[in-house]
Amino acid sequence: MNKVKGYPQSFFCWMGYVYLVYGKNSGHLGISHKPGLDFTFWVRQGYKNFKLLTPALPIGTAAFFRDLFLKSNLDREGNNKQLINKIMTIGRRLLGLTSWEPTKGALVEPLMPPPIDEIELIKEIMEGRIFWREELIQSMIENKIKVRTPLEDILHWLHLKGDILLFPGVGYDANGKPCCKRCGQSTKLIKVKCAACQSEDFVCEECLNMGQSRLCRPLYARQKSEKIAKRDYEVKCNPKLEFDLSLAQKDAYDKAKDFVAKGKAKECLLWAVCGAGKTEVAYGAITTVLERGGKVLYTCPRREVIRELYLRLRSVWPQLSIKAVYGGSTDKYSQADLILATTHQTLRFYRMFDLVILDEVDAFPLAGNPMLYHVVERARHQSGQVLWLTATPPTNLIERVNRRELEVIYLPARHHGYPLPEPKIITDPFLKWFGNKRVLKFLIKCIEVTLKQRVQILVFVSSVMEVKKLVKLLANCNLIQPSWVRGCYANCSRREEIINSFRKGEFPILVTTTVLERGVTIPRLNVLVLYADDERVFDNNTLVQIAGRVGRASTYPQGNVWFIGQRVTHSMASACKQIKNFNQLAYKRGYLLK
């Protein structure tokens, strides 16, 4: 549970008007919380007649009307009444609003625009960002910036000038259906009443963890300007590698570099086998962008990976400004050349990065979460590129590769030059629940082989209950010492301690769930998947990842992988096929040394 009491609270509900302003030849439709500011702005542009069309509405509703009539014929002066009637009809029909009296001759007094120096400060700080007003305040505190003018007025002036986009947290699509403009989803919208502005409201629960997205809450966004920022230090971005790249890595490194240098394709998939060193391969692409003065985002669903990567990349590029952003990090709002962020944190970037590297595309919580794909895509600059890194790409990416819509770079061999250990499938149609002697027979056989080789073994099962049962079963079987086997699962209170002692080699057998399918590197390891035919848990990608735990170190490059089940499932077969295909490809390309 989050121990920080709440998110930065909202104090500003955007309630404003839809207005029409006429110049000599054309009209302009706009929205404003302070029409006086807009009046000043448009008078300076040569416009004269300023008319409010609606009463004060939440920004979501006001923006809906503006967008709906933005392209209609506003050239003729005097069609205000028609427009007001149209807005009222649509408001009643689609949004369930009640009619209102047209604001007859409501006078709008011009207001002084904000000071230029304050405008410039805010413009700079908003570069490549999408913020709530409260997040912007946080950013200003972090960057030690103060302004005297109300922040929403400065932001609105920048919006009028076209420097900032203003849109609602929750808005309506063209058919009047609400959707969250922040996370792009419309599945978890809850109708509520805002106690602050008393308006009928929607709240999005999909992105609630990152603050309330509401119909009356404005979002401000500014894309990174095209001009390349000049650094005040010499740019030598060649990465300092602690080891030489293998032949396979070198080829992939050059291809990734080419992908960015040519800039023709917008997206590319780097499909590497587990433990091949795909992060190092991406250094080439990162270097090319950084040398051009561009900005790079390296994003990954897991916080631990970001933290670990931050330390690694700081030694690779000691001269560059690198920043890690994750839930709980202190410095979230300052600028850097290379930003490492968890996928949730990319929600605060807007068209900023020339290169977005998305690692572990298929890992939780990124897998199957359209919101995270949406926000990662939004973080990319319109002319920017995306490099997907994974050992197990999701189906949609594979299909795009097959249709030749997506460029692909294969990295089919590990740095030590040995082929990937291919899984051995053991099937028995009479294999049943625990307690059955057959289960124990197969297990003991594999464990005996493992112990003879003086290596450790990870036994994967499909549920926490099975972990507990199997640990008990093995501990009581009289063939191995009870202290040699331990269990570990997601909610296990001593998870870290157990994993660490397994890493140190303090016991040889660890029974676990798919929680350890990624992120665990044990140098001398065999792997066994019990009931691998349970396709709800062990799908193709999971099995490939599990098999990828074995043979990662050059000291023990060829371990054993066993899949035990009643039958061979499609997932088991395709996982084996994928591993075999990579080995063949590596052999063909001459990457295998042994």
Add this chain to the structure above:
Amino acid sequence: MLNLLFFKGKFCTWCGRPFRYGAFCHNCLEKLDYSKQQLKPCKYCGRFLPLNSSDICSQCQVELPVFHKARAVGAYRGILKEMIWELKYKGRRSLVKPLGQLLANITIKALRTERPHIIVPVPLTKFRLRARTFNQSELLALALGKELGISVGNDILIRTKETIPQAGLSRQQRWRNLAGAFRVKEPSKIRGSHLLLVDDVLTTGATASVCTHFLLGSGAVKITVVTLATGIEKSNYSL
């Protein structure tokens, strides 16, 4: 598999698992029940006590509360604590309805045939309401009112003084903090009524007691308090 494909129930608001009926799924309800296992409520203030102790907590033995009685859905720990945090500090409104159902169950159990006349939520000040954009007690009261078919008087009791948050204050500090913080707006509405006061958490009972004091002073005859969570009386336990 067929159940998943042709699933006719709904999805648990907390964990997202499919289930057929009720407030939360079976798993979550079990976890909610677990928070008050081996515990019983104090006869008066509803604070949870070990099963083998007396029926009245140490605090009520010294001084009985001013309200008739208080009851809570569970102890302030585990999944219930997480739910209250999600609702109160993150604004997860989808929890309101199922939590309202749980409140309704506990109210029926506590009051049996005594039907309260009006439900009154513990109010927030205008400033805090504007900051939070919702009053969690009011949302719970509205959900409870819908379940029980009782009207909600969300404008009866108002908060006139901004107080510092109660969390982290001692018992005496809480009482001092709340002195003169409330006012009854329309006493005529509650004269001679049995009121059901709704809040999210009852810790020392200071907020509920101060509200009760004002409501009784304005003509109400009986106040029952229902909350989502309350504390556990243990020698070394505190909220």
